[in-house]
Amino acid sequence: MYKNFLRYIISVLFLLGVSGQANADFKVGFVYVGPTGDHGWTYQHDEGRKAVEAAGIKTTYVESVPEGADAERVIRQLAQSGHDLIFTTSFGYMDPTNKVAKDFPNVKFEHATGYKREHSNVSTYSARFYEGRTLLGHMAGKMTKTNVIGYIASFPIPEVIRGINAMTLAAQKVNPDIKTKIVWVFTWYDPGKESEAAQALIDQGADVIMQHTDSTAPVQVAEKAGVWSFGQASDMQRFAPKSILTSIIDDWAPYYVERSIAARDGTWKQQDTWHGLKEGMVAMAPYNSAMGSDLVKEVEQLQKDLASGKTHSFTGPIYDQKGNILVAEGSVADDGMLAGMNVYVKGVEGDIPQ
Amino acid sequence: MSFDLNFIGILIGAIMASSVPLILAASGELITERSGVLNLGVEGMMIIGAISGFALMVITDNLFLAVIGSMLSGLIISIIFGVLTQSLLTNHVATGLALTIFGIGMSAMIGKNFVGIPGKEFPLLFINLKENVPFLGPILFGHSIILYFAFLLPFLTNYFLKKTKIGLIIRAVGDSPTSASNQGINVILVRYSCILYGGAMCGLAGAYLSLIYTPQWIENMTGGRGWIALALVVFATWSPIKVLIGALIFGGITILQLHMQAVGLRIPVQLLSALPYIMTIIVLVVISRDSRKIKLNTPTSLGQIFYKEK
Numbered sequence: 001m002y003k004n005f006l007r008y009i010i011s012v013l014f015l016l017g018v019s020g021q022a023n024a025d026f027k028v029g030f031v032y033v034g035p036t037g038d039h040g041w042t043y044q045h046d047e048g049r050k051a052v053e054a055a056g057i058k059t060t061y062v063e064s065v066p067e068g069a070d071a072e073r074v075i076r077q078l079a080q081s082g083h084d085l086i087f088t089t090s091f092g093y094m095d096p097t098n099k100v101a102k103d104f105p106n107v108k109f110e111h112a113t114g115y116k117r118e119h120s121n122v123s124t125y126s127a128r129f130y131e132g133r134t135l136l137g138h139m140a141g142k143m144t145k146t147n148v149i150g151y152i153a154s155f156p157i158p159e160v161i162r163g164i165n166a167m168t169l170a171a172q173k174v175n176p177d178i179k180t181k182i183v184w185v186f187t188w189y190d191p192g193k194e195s196e197a198a199q200a201l202i203d204q205g206a207d208v209i210m211q212h213t214d215s216t217a218p219v220q221v222a223e224k225a226g227v228w229s230f231g232q233a234s235d236m237q238r239f240a241p242k243s244i245l246t247s248i249i250d251d252w253a254p255y256y257v258e259r260s261i262a263a264r265d266g267t268w269k270q271q272d273t274w275h276g277l278k279e280g281m282v283a284m285a286p287y288n289s290a291m292g293s294d295l296v297k298e299v300e301q302l303q304k305d306l307a308s309g310k311t312h313s314f315t316g317p318i319y320d321q322k323g324n325i326l327v328a329e330g331s332v333a334d335d336g337m338l339a340g341m342n343v344y345v346k347g348v349e350g351d352i353p354q
Numbered sequence: 355m356s357f358d359l360n361f362i363g364i365l366i367g368a369i370m371a372s373s374v375p376l377i378l379a380a381s382g383e384l385i386t387e388r389s390g391v392l393n394l395g396v397e398g399m400m401i402i403g404a405i406s407g408f409a410l411m412v413i414t415d416n417l418f419l420a421v422i423g424s425m426l427s428g429l430i431i432s433i434i435f436g437v438l439t440q441s442l443l444t445n446h447v448a449t450g451l452a453l454t455i456f457g458i459g460m461s462a463m464i465g466k467n468f469v470g471i472p473g474k475e476f477p478l479l480f481i482n483l484k485e486n487v488p489f490l491g492p493i494l495f496g497h498s499i500i501l502y503f504a505f506l507l508p509f510l511t512n513y514f515l516k517k518t519k520i521g522l523i524i525r526a527v528g529d530s531p532t533s534a535s536n537q538g539i540n541v542i543l544v545r546y547s548c549i550l551y552g553g554a555m556c557g558l559a560g561a562y563l564s565l566i567y568t569p570q571w572i573e574n575m576t577g578g579r580g581w582i583a584l585a586l587v588v589f590a591t592w593s594p595i596k597v598l599i600g601a602l603i604f605g606g607i608t609i610l611q612l613h614m615q616a617v618g619l620r621i622p623v624q625l626l627s628a629l630p631y632i633m634t635i636i637v638l639v640v641i642s643r644d645s646r647k648i649k650l651n652t653p654t655s656l657g658q659i660f661y662k663e664k
Contacts, residue, residue, distance in 0.1 A: 035462060035573030037469040064574070150616070183615045184623045190577040191568040192372070193608070199368055200612035203361065215575075217568045220472075239472050239570065350615070353623035 026264045028052055029083035030061035031074055033090035034189050040214030040233040041188065041250070045089045045112075048252030052260045067092025072099060079104040085263040087256065088112065091157060098122055108263050113159055115339055120270050125255060128276030129159070130166035130338070131306045132248035134313040135284060135299055136230050137170025139245050140178070140208040142295055143228050147177045150201025152194060152211040152218055153184050156353045158341045160212050165345045166313045167210065172347050180348045181206055191217035202227055219244055235285040246299075247285035255281060274335065277307040314338065319346040359489040365609065367484075367492040371567065373605030374504045375400070375559040375576075379583035380590075380597045381507045382555025387587060388515060389548035390528035392657035394450025395435055397580025398457025399553050403428040403560030405461040408571040409468055417476060421500070421561055428557020429550045431457060436549040439659070440542050446657045454580070462573045473569025498566050500558065507555075511594040524548060528653030531660040541660055556580070589638035592651040596642060604634045 030049050034042035042063065053059050060083070065074045071093050078086050079100055085108045088097045094114035101109045101119045113126045140149045149171060153160050168180045181204060183197040190213075198209050198218035208228045211218045216239040222229035223240035231237065231247025255273065262268040275281035284303060287296045305311035314333035318326045320343045327333050344352060379396050386393050407424030411417060435453050438444045476498050478484075484496030515521040523544060526534040531541045559579075564571055582604065590596035611626040642648060 037462065037465055037571075037573040039470050039572065043469075181616045181618065183612050184627070185612075186624075186627050187577075189572075189574070191570070191572055191575050192375075192563065192577055192579070195568050196368070196372055196609055197612050200609060200616050203364060203368075204613060204616040206616075215568075215572055216570055220568065220570065238470075349618040351620060 025082070026057060027083045027085075028057055028059045028260050028263075029078035029086040030059065031065050031071065031078070031086065031088045031090075031093060032061060032063040033065060033067060033092070034214060035064050036061070038189055038214050039216055039236070042089070042214070044233050044250040045087075045252055048256040049087075051253035052256050055257050055261065057260050057264060065093075072096035075100045075109075076103075079107045084108065085110065085260060085268070091159065108268050110259060115272075117270060117272065123259075123271050123273070125273035125275075126159075127250055127252075127281040128274060128313075129248060129250070129282055130162045130313050131276045132282050132284060133163040133166040134170040134306060135246070135303055136210055136248070137167035137172075138174055138299055138302055139230075139291060139295065140167065140210065140228070141171030141173070141175035142298075143245065143291060144171075144175065144178060144208045146205045146207045147175065147179060148205045148207065149178055149180050150198070150204070150206030150209045151180055151182045152197045152201070152209070152213055153182050154188050154213050155186060156184065156342075158339060161344065161352060162338055162341045163212055164348060165341065168345055168347050169314065169318065178347070182348065182350055184353055185213060187213065189214045191215040194218050195221045198222060198229075199225070216240075231285060237285060237288075242290070244285075245288045245291055249283040249285055251280055251283050254279075277303060278309070320344065321346055321348065360492070363489040363492040365613070367496070369602065369606040369609050370493070370505070371497065371501060371605075372609055373601040374501050375562050375567070375579050376583050376586060376601035376604060377504045377507060377598055378500075378559035378562065379556045379580060380586045380601060381504075381511050381594060382552040382559075383583060384511065384587050384590075384592060384594055384597060385515075385524065385555075386548045386552035387656055388528045388592060388653050389524045389545045390531055390653050390655040390658065390660070391439065391545050391549055392446040392450065393432070393435055393453070393549060393552060394447060394584065395432070395453025395457065396552075396556050396584050397576055397578065398454035399428045399431055399556035400457075400560035400563075400576045400580045400583075401461040401574070402431045402457045403557030404564035404575055405465045405468070405560075405571055406557065407561030408473065408564040409464060411474055411565060412468060412471055415474070417474065417565065420565060421558070424557045424561030424565075425554040426557070428553040428555070428560065430553075431460075432549050432553025432556075435553075436546045440545055440549070443659050443661055445659070458574065465571050465573060468571040469573075471571070473565060476566045476569065498562075500562050500566060504562075505598070508594040508598040515594070525653070528655060531655050531658075535660075535662055541662070545660070556583075559583070586634070586638075589635055589642070591638075591642040591648045592653065593642070593647075596638060599641070600634050600638050603637050604630050607633050 032042040036046040049059050062074050087110045089112045091113045094116050097109050097111045098116050098118040101122045109122045111124050114124050171178045185193050185197050194213050194215050195217035198221040202225045209222045210230045211232050216236050219229040219236050219240040223243040229243045233250050235247045237244050312332040316327035316331050317329040403424040406427035407420045410423040411420035438449045439446050478496050480495035484491045527541050527544045535541045586600045590600050607630040611629050
């Protein structure tokens with residue numbers, strides 16, 4: 001009796017398993033580098049995932065996956081467990097994603113902020129955050145009294161260096177005397193360290209603080225110290241209502257929904273997406289009226305021009321720190337140069353950590 | 355770098371503030387270890403303290419309750435460790451590691467509803483004096499009550515361990531639980547108490563982060579400080595005063611290296627980032643060279659399972 005029952009259960013489970021595979025329930029997997037509760041980078045990716053879920057597609061996610069050997073294991077696990085499309089949402093997942101993609105030709109992969117598409121089932125996507133940084137630079141240049149802009153940087157990768165350069169160029173345009181001081185914290189996410197870095201920059205004379213790290217700690221420090229700041233990845237306004245001039249918001253939701261539906265319907269194709277203000281992948285939180293209505297209008301106009309392509313963040317002439325020309329007068333930096341940017345422009349202090 | 359006196363005062367004040375969680379957690383763990391128990395769950399207990407303190411602050415709107423609650427929650431989670439290692443005789447190292455993993459996961463689960471809520475301003479003492487007294491003002495004044503407590507704690511701990519009877523009992527239990535037991539000391543009870551005390555201090559260290567230092571809740575916000583506290587205890591050779599020195603050096607170099615970067619000194623940034631770890635270890639090793647003293651301070655039975663033969 002007992003044995004028969006067990007046999008019955010096993011055969012039912014087996015059938016369920018087989019039929020489940022035959023139906024090929026469409027599933028999308030997400031790999032996150034931080035916790036969904038970081039209120040920054042990963043939080044915004046998870047908002048995108050929720051939009052996919054709302055569109056009627058099943059999703060799963062794995063959070064706080066370290067970049068490295070662990071990442072490959074997690075991605076492989078997702079591919080093995082019947083996910084049809086997998087979004088890997090950090091730069092460091094680049095090689096693991098391509099490695100796993102080779103072994104699972106029927107699974108589609110989407111890697112964020114990377115440039116390697118070694119197999120036909122790997123797409124890459126990123127946002128032109130530097131367009132947002134240009135707006136920040138314009139505001140910073142206008143608002144600073146000490147002419148020192150403090151920048152909390154995470155890791156010396158092109159993405160971060162591009163942001164520093166875009167900000168500095170825009171700030172120089174409205175205020176040729178500004179200096180950008182940079183502190184590298186070598187983490188995406190450590191509230192304590194980020195707030196210490198913000199404090200150090202303020203103590204060194206910066207009266208505008210911006211960050212390329214994910215926690216809300218720096219804006220809180222800025223609020224307390226009475227200097228200006230900018231939010232990162234999501235609208236951080238409520239953490240520093242007086243200090244925050246605006247936040248750069250990453251909006252992945254439309255892209256995630258579009259790609260998930262394409263993969264489900266069989267129209268998914270390999271591509272390299274780099275969307276910005278125009279497509280709405282980069283959005284700006286409401287501007288703080290404390291900067292004056294004239295400046296708000298200016299920035300709104302600049303935002304429109306960047307979105308329409310009338311203005312480009314990297315318009316020549318642009319010089320590196322030694323004075324060599326990077327972009328000739330009258331031309332703009334192409335995407336290839338932007339993607340591999342590894343030198344500071346003139347006006348940035350210090351060296352890039354090698 | 356500007357070198358006026360007041361600026362140096364502000365710098366020292368910032369260094370003190372950054373070393374508080376290390377001092378609290380390490381002082382708590384030191385008592386636990388002196389009783390012969392190695393609890394590697396410091397990070398886990400800290401993060402539980404951080405979320406409990408923050409959650410209580412949001413729910414009750416009362417900072418006093420939040421601080422007390424964080425200590426209680428650190429204490430409660432350390433009971434798990436106590437029951438497992440002392441009553442069920444599990445391995446200290448494995449149980450401590452499990453406690454850390456459990457704490458991080460548990461705090462993330464509780465914390466889901468508390469993400470994105472700004473913290474409340476924690477009252478700072480003697481604010482007027484901070485601004486009006488040059489140099490010494492920012493060092494001595496304008497801190498939270500927890501900072502003053504943290505800076506007293508190593509001295510109290512030192513006195514407690516060296517001069518009081520209970521301190522002596524704890525050391526006896528840590529050095530030779532069998533002899534202590536033969537003397538009629540309830541080893542398990544002493545060890546339980548030390549574990550709970552360590553838990554409470556780690557909880558307080560976590561609350562300092564989520565209520566005062568970076569007033570908000572974010573997952574993993576302890577950022578490995580629990581592990582640094584653990585390392586400090588060992589490198590300080592179980593001496594409370596050296597723990598204080600180590601924590602100050604670590605906090606100091608962390609902050610100084612950020613300033614050096616901001617100034618634009620041409621030193622490789624990676625080296626600067628590694629400096630706090632390297633310097634703390636070097637200094638503590640140098641000031642703790644005296645092997646006689648190390649022998650005196652090291653709890654001989656650290657991490658060993660004790661059971662009373664019947």
